Amino acid sequence: MSPSPMPRWPASPIDIDVPQIDETNDVGELVRKLSFYIVEAITFPHSFEELRTAVSARTLTPLILYLTESCHHRAIVHALLALKAHFAALEESSDEPGVNETRGYACEYVAWQFLANLTERDTIDFLLHEIQPSAPTRNRGPDIEREQENGIAPVTERSALLDDGRTSSYFGTDGVHGGMASSGQSDEFTAQFENLSALEIAAVSDSKKFLRQRPVQKIIDSLWRGEIVFWDTLGVNSVKEPKLYNRRRADLFCRLRVPRYLKIYETLYFAMFLVLYYVVLTHRSSSRVTSAEALLYVWIAGFAYDEFGEFHDAGQVSFYTAGLWGAWDLSIVLVGIVFCALRIVGLTTLGEASRGILDLAYDVLGLEALFLVPRIFGLLSLNPYFGTLIPCLKEMTKDFVKFLSLVVILYLGFLTTFVLLARGTYTPSEMSWILIKVFFGSSYLGFVSASMKSPYFGPPVMLIFVALTNILLITSLVSLLSNSLSKVCRIILRNRHMSGWPSTKTA
Template structure:
């Protein structure tokens, strides 16, 4: 297996680093393990990119020329089905790396997106499906098999041999070897991506530039409209495989799995869910379970079963990447708590527990109503607004931590100053009232 070895420096102008080294792109065989592909690509990008640049700068000829040999090499000679997935896994790894490098890791991540995108432009429509929608099989990744510092007894000889071949200083090669080891060989970066295809990995990795390209969007639109399907029948023996929809061969009932139709049924499901929820709250029968309440139980159980199926099919990495998964878990958790407390209240004939069960059910609206509104993300305007609200919420939570720390400091100070006149709970309540402007300062004395 060939590693990316730096060759004789040329004077053809500035590259993405300090010196213009001509790099041999890695040669990737069709039966290459995924871990080795990621390692070779990581070595190449670390050697090729040593200065920060934006995505747009990497697309220009003056800066992005260093990526052309790799793009040309994999476009002409690489037929590995996981090459796009490997590039996007590497993008995720660089994006989650150290941020003390003045943005160099971000630049390497952008380079991974550009190479993956440019590679797709050389493919036919059928090949696009094979490379974008091929799911990663379980992989074996052996960090000790790579040239990490301290993992082989003859690492020093290997580093010295590489330095002699490249004409570089051995200490520099040793330092670069440590960087490579820390970037890939210390952990198994592919474990959380098993079972995902390249599109799903791009979503998990936050590869928005890659996903926004026309060739990728065309595939996403075909999946949404049902032109590309994953199942030809609803049989339990059917195997999941992406292919173009063939009306003559496909089971008509498998059209129920088309995302566009699934969202329509999901909207209807949530509308009925919301109607049953309000009907039970308004009726509020403390003595028995009414037919409407029984239907609500069925709806909650069906929602939980469907959510479990989505988690099992998507995998934990892709499931967690969905912002609304947290709301779904909240709906299920509150629904289960309501059903359990409701049954306990009826079996013990306890009005207090029954009242608590309906109080728990009222909390369901905090998760159910926003979840229903999530369907608005299909509209282009709300599709851009909701991610903005998500980022604003994240920043607000971070800022809230600072506010709580300052509040505790003021609470401690005022409690000590008012000792003997007010209890800590009274000081806390006064501060809350003042902060929310419910009472004037003179009324709190």
């Protein structure tokens, strides 16, 4: 019996109506219209490279030509990349593996082809323009009339949550003839991308295929060097708008926001931060606030204010936390605030309790080195080697935290059993430390204490615990982290090789 043939693209383009996009359409309407076309055009799984071939791209060509020649909506790239995130979410629960992933690739491909036909000035506008928050209520009279003409009932409070037609998620993208989703669902989806530019949406939606393309990389490099800026002045009435840098009209202090210069200033700032940190820890004062300590408070307050500004400029929490150093900086601020609070309480408290609180404050400040010392070497992320290694470590940390949940569940079960078998020989805290030592390789200690817990059940249960932890779980964890490292490294290196541009600034 011969194997079934592989699915192929049709020989002629599919007769699909290209969506008519109006300047008055909001982002939700754009995403909804584009989703219907993408769903009908992409019905089989393909790789991004196959979409770039002449035959595979045939079904997307009408949409690309229409957007290039007739569309002037500033949020069209935003909608395509937001739709990519939508299809990526559908892929996790799809009955057709690979199809929604291919639709996401199609969104990235169409967005790339649209930018490739623009001038540099237009590319800046379409790629760096931010989506403004939508109004809480909007008049959808024409949409309701159009739905009624097409035989689709308008959505009301008595409408069913699930239509009889094949719909899914926000936009009913299982088919063009499926029921249209409500405006409330659409607004809920697009609200995730408010105050974000198309470039930021690409980073949040993990659109690596789009980010590695030459037109996008040129914009990223221009932003890095300060050839494209968002601010002309640093005044209260300044408006954030992407524009080409003009040396004659721009304020000199606006160069402080250029990423390349900002990275250098940031390194010098952390170096001074570290010097003050060491001075305060080596010259502890239990009676007063020294000048170095007061200056450290100013440094912590300035850093916290700067982080608040970065969080506000990010627009969305998802974009702020997309980088590795976001959580790192928040930890530095949190430890600094706790230290300041304990110092205030300790200096205003009388008696022996004051000394204990002050010692605790300096112990908390000692934890700052865990985050501050690695943070000063953030400049190394610009190096190609470390720029690849840091994202790998980030993904490995995620996998380790997920795997740790299984370890904690097994650990709690064995801890409860051993505490009950010990019958007062060991306290729960002593038993927990013994099991932790056994988990990290001290098997001899576990076997010695096993017979003291229970002569009958202690040794066999300890043997099971040692076999599960030192052999099974540790081996599985090493294999999991090794696979995660190899997978991320392959993706990053392949993206750099195919783009031909250095991607350390977007890693």
